[in-house]
Amino acid sequence: MNRYYVDLHIHIGRTWTGKPVKITGAKSLTFTNIIEHARHEKGLNMIGIIDSHSPEVILEMESLIQSGDVIEHPEGGLVFGDLTVIPGSELEIYDEQCKGPIHLLCYFPNLSVMREFSSWLSGHLKNIQLSSQRIYVSGLVLQKKVKELGGIFIPAHVFTPFKSLYGKGVTQSLTEVLDPELIDGIELGLSSDTSMADQLKELHNYTFVTNSDAHSLAKIAREYQVIAMEEPTFQELQKALKGIDGRKIVANYGLDPLLGKYHKTVCVECLHSAQNDEQLCTHCGSNKFIKGVADRILELKTAEGSPVWRPPYVHQVPLEFIPGLGPRLLEKLVNHFGSEMAILHEVPYEALKEIVTPKISDLIMKAREGKINLAAGGGGKYGKIAD
Template sequence: MNSYHADFHVHIGRSLGKPVKIAAGSKLTLDNLLYHSAFVKGLDVVTVIDGVCDNVLTEVKQKMDQGDLIPVNGGGLMYRDRLLVILGSEIELAGPHGGAAHFGCWFPDVESASDFNTWLQTVQKNTSLSSQRARTDAATLLEETHTRGGLFVIHHAFTPFKGILGRCVSRIEDFLDPALVDALELGLSADTLMADRLSELANFTFITNSDAHGLDNIAREYNRISMKRPSFNEVRAVLHSVNGRRVEANYGLHPQQGKYYRTRCRHCDTVVSSADDTCLCGNDKGHVYGVWDRLEEISDLAAAVHPKHRPPYIHHVPLRDIPGLGPRGYQKLMAAFGTELAVRQRATHSQLTDVLGEHMGQIVARALQGDFTWQVGGAGTYGKLVM
């Protein structure tokens, strides 16, 4: 088996000059996504989660005609002999008791992705945009995905707006059949220690992905996976731990850095104990329920119980979030190590000080080692490192 690094959730901002993911940056085009994933971030696998949207699908086909994306035996597309590309779609479904949740549907080839797009046109108003509400139910979406050879993933399971467990349902089984789910994405404000306080999640494969809406955020969370070669079928085997394929490790933000970690007042940014509480500032509206607080409410275990198949969760800090590391220092690191993942995983303390100087090298080394405290995130504001 070989080890690969994968980010299975990256959005597209614009395609063929038109918007795709409304909240994503205009520089997050298909060209830039592919190049940055492979040669700046250092990934081996990426899921273009808007790959089934109309214009993105057209661009993908154009790149195939040009030889920039080549079909892989076993599924997926290869970019410049460097990056396995999986085409996906993020779909919103209404919850059974209100609210809504996002799900990822990944496909093995452009034909199955195109066929899924054709079906989506019968249940969505605008298939050129990402993350649109589908006028269907979870059982149908699961069937339409799996009958095309696809994989079905729960996205950012605990976030307060579009997470299935955020404020939609308290148990996965209240929304869909857990046995039909191929993987569960933890999201930026949760980690394994938090999620494994829910006993119903013991059989799920956890994945950690960036949900990137901008180029810099690609691979802010990612996975190290073990498989024989890069292909869609091998990824499928990874998610189901078949014949030695597996998720070796989840790499993710410290949950405190996530923008939905604690319940906070939108008005004054104070942490409040409940989404229904009145803040000391007098504001009794606009609180955003935090992931930590939600898990305190719905967890059935006092402490995490990790199943034997659960890989380690390795916390890290994105380079661009390290205080004091400006563009010049960042470029020095890239020139010395090649990619961001190489800096995070292989750079030694002495190498960092050699490249950045004693002061900045010490700061980066401390950040990469987790030697800091947090001003925690919430209500849509990311947490900040305090060093």
């Protein structure tokens, strides 16, 4: 069984003609730029591009297939050299039943099925061109359509305070919104990890995925997983999410939850840290708070510990978080060692010191070993390295 680096949540900022897809995404996030950057700079083996329903994105994929730059694998996935692209879509549901807004991820094996899904979507949302659009059907209807088309269905960043399954504080159980039998995995998001998520007993039956939710090229692979598969295809990914025939998630790599934007509860006005039961901010007197993921999970807690089959969660500090490692120096490292994955996992300390200062080399090694000191984030502001 082979092992592959996988990030399944990457946004498209613009089409190849410059039209917006993800409004908050970088203009450089075109389909072609993403696959080139993910393959050559990041060193990933499989990615999910979750705005692939947009008609102009479909045209770009068709063009790449016609030119021979991208090949459709018979077992699903679009192959670009040693990188496989899984086309997907992020959608928002919000109705009386779901109590949303809630973001959901849908993935499909090939361009033909994605084209069919896009056509169906166009009758249920206001702007088929854009990312993360609200779809005017229930979560159950969406699930059934995805499964009818042979797709993969995963709730997105499930604990984020905004636009997630558990985050807003209304939904207490996924069964209030979705059919638990039609869920293929759970995306944790940047402010939680396995040990936190497994405090919810109802999540013990699901594989956890850790993805970047990248809104820029630099953010690709800030979270990812290593997956054991025979080869990087859609069918193999389906098996891995279900743990079938030795296919499985080997390890999740993600931010230490302290680095996430919504880990702790903070005051809306001044971002001062607050206790979950505080009525007024002790710093500015405001009565408005953004509840942190850690506090929200404690409210929902129904279990202790993780199931025995759960793979390890490795706290990974992205290279862009390393103080002093700016874009030019990072580019120099990547050019020398081949990819960010190689730098994060494989390059020896002595080799790093030949390219960057001992201080930066030390921080990279500490981050690799989970020995770095962190200051917690909250209220939309990332945590940071405290060393």
